[in-house]
Amino acid sequence: MSAPAFAARPASSRQLAGTGTLLRFALRRDRVMIPVWVGVNALMVLSMPNTLEGLYGTPAERADLAGRMAANSSLRAMVGPVLGDSLGALTAWRVGVYAGALAAVVGLLVVVRHTRDEEESGRQELVASGMVGRRASLTAALLAAAVANGVLALLVTAGLAGQGAAGALAFGLGIAGVGMVFATTAAIVAQLTESARLARGLTAAALGSAFVLRAAGDSATDDGSSPLTWASPLGWLTNLRAFAGERWWVLGLFAGAVLVQGAVAYALAGRRDLGMSFLPSRPGPAAGRLGSAGALAWRLQRGGVLGWSTGFLLAGLVYGAMAEGAADLVGDNEGTREIFRRMGGQSGLTDAFLAAMAGVLGLVAALYVVASVLRLHGEETSGRAEPVLAGAVGRLRWAAGHLAVAFGGTVLLMLLAGAGLALGHGEQVGPLLAACLVQVPAVWVIGGVAVLLYGLAPGAATGAWGVAGAVLLIGWVGPALDVPRAVLDLSPFGHLPKLPGGDMEWSPVLVLTALAAALVAAGLAGLRRRDMTT
Structure with a gap:
């Protein structure tokens, strides 16, 4: 594309120019990491129904398990409350929190790698010297995270459809929703810090805080109704109630959080210089201390x-x-x-x-x-x-x-x-x-x-x-x-x-x-x- 043609584009279009190329490049770079971690997460989820069926083969055994878990606050803190006694509901209980957390980790790693990592290394400056829009890199990073979470949602939905199509769809979308919430959190943090390492650390701290909030809430109640549970995206996954009378409106919480955080990240990205941040790193001491x-x-x-x-x-x-x-x-x-x-x-x-x-x-x-x-x-x-x-x-x-x-x-x-x-x-x-x-x-x-x-x-x-x-x-x-x-x-x-x-x-x-x-x-x-x- 010639420079005049690029300049003639509408401003909104110029902001995203080159997004498709950057997305293909991001997926190529992550062609090992994304399939491995999505595959591990999907296999962890899809292996659970057969395992649970071998352990608790009758409705009476599953009901007994649900009753025992309702009375054990420490186990609820670790894996959440049991909201049903079907194989699908027990699967969502046993692996839901951890599947959501793994999806969040992949999302934050992908976004930070293709935004702040690129700026810190200097490669983003080289890319930006071409006909690439100001927000193209951020968009490509979020789309790469969306691809990873979308594939995971499809695998979970297809693999658990035998336990109930509605529950499988809700569970798959809920896990993907958690992943995208923390992907957009990482997108915001990447605008605030100059260090990719710090961006990953702060986003991981946010994920850890979400886990602690959910754990505290679930230890206090046996139905996910605690305000602390509702304060955590991992708690939203519990309260989606996959395979236990789905609350489809909870998906709106995921969508709203993604849209709001994405808008904040886009606004911040348009208000800073390339390579800079809103929270600049402190200068080191005048005399070096590293010997x-x-x-x-x-x-x-x-x-x-x-x-x-x-x-x-x-x-x-x-x-x-x-x-x-x-x-x-x-x-x-x-x-x-x-x-x-x-x-x-x-x-x-x-x-x-x-x-x-x-x-x-x-x-x-x-x-x-x-x-x-x-x-x-x-x-x-x-x-x-x-x-x-x-x-x-x-x-x-x-x-x-x-x-x-x-x-x-x-x-x-x-x-x-x-x-x-x-x-x-x-x-x-x-x-x-x-x-x-x-x-x-x-x-x-x-x-x-x-x-x-x-x-x-x-x-x-x-x-x-x-x-x-x-x-x-x-x-x-x-x-x-x-x-x-x-x-x-x-x-x-x-x-x-x-x-x-x-x-x-x-x-x-x-x-x-x-x-x-x-x-x-x-x-x-x-x-x-x-x-x-x-």
Whole structure:
């Protein structure tokens, strides 16, 4: 298109010029991340009806479960209230909150990546020098998030249609609605901050606050009627009442929030200069205080470590407090007991529950280590690594600083998780710390895979998210589906001893630690030999 033709366009059209091209580019860049996370989320939801049918096959058993959950405030805080006893209603109860949260995470990651990340790296300035509208990048980012959430809604609706078409449609739209609410929240935050890292952190904090509000409201009432529940988009998903007398008007809350937040983001985007923000970063001290590459890595990642640490401590406290209530969840159902045994070992029910929760926290820690390792990739592609490496800092020394934060941070997270479990449970301090720390070698293996991909094939480094997602899916859904042992063994977590309650086995721990060390060494060898930014 010629410049005169571009200038002759109406102002509203010029603002969005190039949106289609940027959208295709965004979807191409996210061709791994979006399918993996949408697939993991959809499989988690769609696997649940068959699992629940195997555990609670009769209406009487399902009604008994609903009655027990109505009387257990701690479990309601974690997964929400049970609003019906059909398989569809129990599916919405069991995975609705977490499916909505995962959709929100994908939405915020996609939007921040294609807005603030692009501006921070300088690529957006290059794009904007062409015939690209002022709001085209923001529109393309929101459309990419809408595509991801739309595909997820279609998969959930189609997969659960057998449980009731109306409920499946409501549930799918509700999950997508949560994802888009936080995508537009991220769009606003991206206008306010100069740092993509801070934008992700603030939006994640908003998601965490929404979870806490819903948890507080659901622990107080057994029908989702608390004002605190209504104050959270995750609570809206509960009050949509999929498969339990749908409240279609609740979808209007999602639509209204998306439209209002989207309008605010568009207004802010039109009132600032490219690369600037409404909350500028504070200038650093006049005299530098960073004396090493490791100190710089810690300075860059300390906010993330603090956020993850707080989350793990709180999660440990909540799971520890739930341990005694595990009997209410299980009741006399032998199938549920067997799932906990597969996840947490053959010990007593309480120990098996605690071991299963330690394993879940280990799976989540794998996401932290991937994000922390891939900070190396972000520093390289943004050009910030080049000035550091131009001085008296070698590649291995530079990488070692970030890897120390990634792998050492994993130990810190699991220590805090173990402390939280012990404080919440009120006993077993040593065994629970051991149960969490034994997860570390498996987490390190996932981190080692990320280092290997970054060192040998930086273009495929984001594939580490796919590995982490696959491991999360195996560990989370595999035991419930009773998948073959050979599939569970594909995950490094499948080889760990089940603590507390089980016997400590050092062989798999040492083997996994050695494997992680070998992967890191191979990745660093590749980094040392290859050209940077290639």
